[in-house]
Amino acid sequence: MKKDAALKMDSLDQISWVKNEFEYGDGNKSDKIYFCGNSLGLQHKSIKDKIDSHLKQWKNSAVESHFSGEYPWIEIQDKIKFILKDFLGCTTSELAIMNALTVNLHLLMVSFYNPSKRKTKIMIENHAFSSDRYVVNSHLKLHHLDESSLILIEPKNNILDEDEIVKKIEKNKDELNLVLLPGIQYYSGQLIDIKKISNVCRKYNIILGVDFAHAIGNVPINLSELQIDFASWCSYKYLNSGPGGISGIYVNAKHFNKVERRLDGWWGNKLSTRFEMKKNIDSDISAEGWVISNPPVILLDIHLASLEIFKKVGLKNIFNKSKSLTKFLYDGLINIKNYSKYFDIITPENPAKRGAQLSLYFHKNSENIFKELNKKFVIDFRKPNVLRVAPVPLYNSYKEVYHFVKELDLLINS
Numbered sequence: 001m002k003k004d005a006a007l008k009m010d011s012l013d014q015i016s017w018v019k020n021e022f023e024y025g026d027g028n029k030s031d032k033i034y035f036c037g038n039s040l041g042l043q044h045k046s047i048k049d050k051i052d053s054h055l056k057q058w059k060n061s062a063v064e065s066h067f068s069g070e071y072p073w074i075e076i077q078d079k080i081k082f083i084l085k086d087f088l089g090c091t092t093s094e095l096a097i098m099n100a101l102t103v104n105l106h107l108l109m110v111s112f113y114n115p116s117k118r119k120t121k122i123m124i125e126n127h128a129f130s131s132d133r134y135v136v137n138s139h140l141k142l143h144h145l146d147e148s149s150l151i152l153i154e155p156k157n158n159i160l161d162e163d164e165i166v167k168k169i170e171k172n173k174d175e176l177n178l179v180l181l182p183g184i185q186y187y188s189g190q191l192i193d194i195k196k197i198s199n200v201c202r203k204y205n206i207i208l209g210v211d212f213a214h215a216i217g218n219v220p221i222n223l224s225e226l227q228i229d230f231a232s233w234c235s236y237k238y239l240n241s242g243p244g245g246i247s248g249i250y251v252n253a254k255h256f257n258k259v260e261r262r263l264d265g266w267w268g269n270k271l272s273t274r275f276e277m278k279k280n281i282d283s284d285i286s287a288e289g290w291v292i293s294n295p296p297v298i299l300l301d302i303h304l305a306s307l308e309i310f311k312k313v314g315l316k317n318i319f320n321k322s323k324s325l326t327k328f329l330y331d332g333l334i335n336i337k338n339y340s341k342y343f344d345i346i347t348p349e350n351p352a353k354r355g356a357q358l359s360l361y362f363h364k365n366s367e368n369i370f371k372e373l374n375k376k377f378v379i380d381f382r383k384p385n386v387l388r389v390a391p392v393p394l395y396n397s398y399k400e401v402y403h404f405v406k407e408l409d410l411l412i413n414s
Contacts, residue, residue, distance in 0.1 A: 096286075256285050359387070
C-alpha cells in the first residue's frame with residue numbers, strides 16, 4: 001500500500017470536510033488514530049451546543065419546557081423518528097425512541113415470545129453477543145423452560161450460513177416459536193441476509209426479531225422490504241450518540257392491534273390522553289405503545305444532534321465512502337507480505353456481506369501485536385485472538401488506514 005494512493009483517495013473524498021467536526025484527543029501529535037466506532041462513536045462538535053441549549057432551557061423554563069419555548073421537549077422524539085425512518089426504511093409509527101438495547105429486547109420478548117404447548121423453541125446463534133443470549137435465557141425461565149428449548153446456530157469458520165439457517169428453521173418449523181438474530185454479527189462483522197430468513201419465517205408463521213446494534217448507521221436497512229416482526233438497536237456505535245445513548249425499537253405495523261401482552265407505562269398512552277392519569281391505559285396504536293416512561297431529554301438532545309449530521313452529509317454518501325474505505329483497508333491488509341502466516345480476515349471479502357468492520361484472526365502473538373498497535377491506534381481486542389478494526393466514514397481517512405496497514409506490516413515483518 002502506497003501513501004500516495006491514500007492521499008489521492010482523500011483528495012477525491014467529497015465528505016472529508018466532516019472529519020474536522022468531530023472531537024477526539026487534545027490536539028497533540030501523540031493522539032491515537034481512532035478505529036473503534038464499532039464500540040463507541042466519536043463526539044460531534046454540535047453536541048456540546050445542544051446540551052448547553054438544553055441546560056439553559058431547563059434553567060429558564062423548567063417544567064414548562066415540555067410544551068413551550070424554542071425547543072419543546074415533547075417534540076424531540078418525533079424529530080428523531082422523522083430522521084431515523086430513513087436509516088431503517090420504515091414508517092415513523094413503527095418506531096419508538098426509548099431505553100437501552102437490552103431493556104428493549106426484554107420488553108419486546110414479553111410481547112412476541114408466547115410459547116404454546118407445541119411451539120416453545122427459540123433459535124439464536126451459539127456465539128451471539130452475550131446480552132442477547134441472556135435475554136433469551138431469561139424469557140425461557142419466565143415460562144418455566146430451560147436451554148433445551150434453544151435451537152443454536154453454529155458458524156462455519158466464524159461465518160453464519162444463511163442457507164443452513166433456513167434449513168434449520170424448516171426442519172424445526174413445528175416447534176420453533178421465535179428467531180432472534182443480529183443484523184451484523186459483532187465478532188466477525190458479517191452482514192446477515194435477513195430477508196432470506198424473514199421469507200422462511202413468514203412462511204411458517206415464526207416470529208423474527210433482529211438486533212441491529214452493529215448495523216444501524218453502518219449499512220443500509222430497509223425494514224419495509226425485510227418484513228421482520230421487531231427490532232432494536234443502540235445509538236452509541238455508528239450513530240455517535242454518546243456512551244449509554246438512548247436506544248429505539250421497531251415494531252411491524254401488522255402487530256399494533258394483535259399484541260396481547262405488553263408491559264405498560266404512562267408514556268405509552270396516546271399523547272392526547274397521556275396527562276389525564278386514567279386508571280386504564282389508552283395505548284397509542286403504534287410502536288409508541290411500548291414506551292413505558294418519559295425518556296431522558298438530554299439523551300434525546302444528543303441523539304438528535306448526531307442524526308442531524310447524517311442528514312446533512314447524506315446517508316448515500318456515507319455508505320458509499322464506507323464501502324470504499326473498508327475495501328481500501330482490506331486490500332492493504334491482504335497485500336502485507338506473508339500476512340496469512342500471522343492472521344486471517346474472518347469478515348467476508350464481499351463488500352455486500354459486511355459493513356465498516358474487519359475482524360483479524362491472529363494465529364499467534366495476538367496480545368503482543370495488539371499491545372504494540374494500541375500505542376498508536378484505538379482498536380478493539382476480543383480474546384483470545386481477534387482484532388476488530390472499523391474505519392468510520394464520517395471521521396476516518398484513507399491516510400489513517402494507510403498508517404494502520406503500514407504499522408501492522410512493520411510489526412509482523414520486521
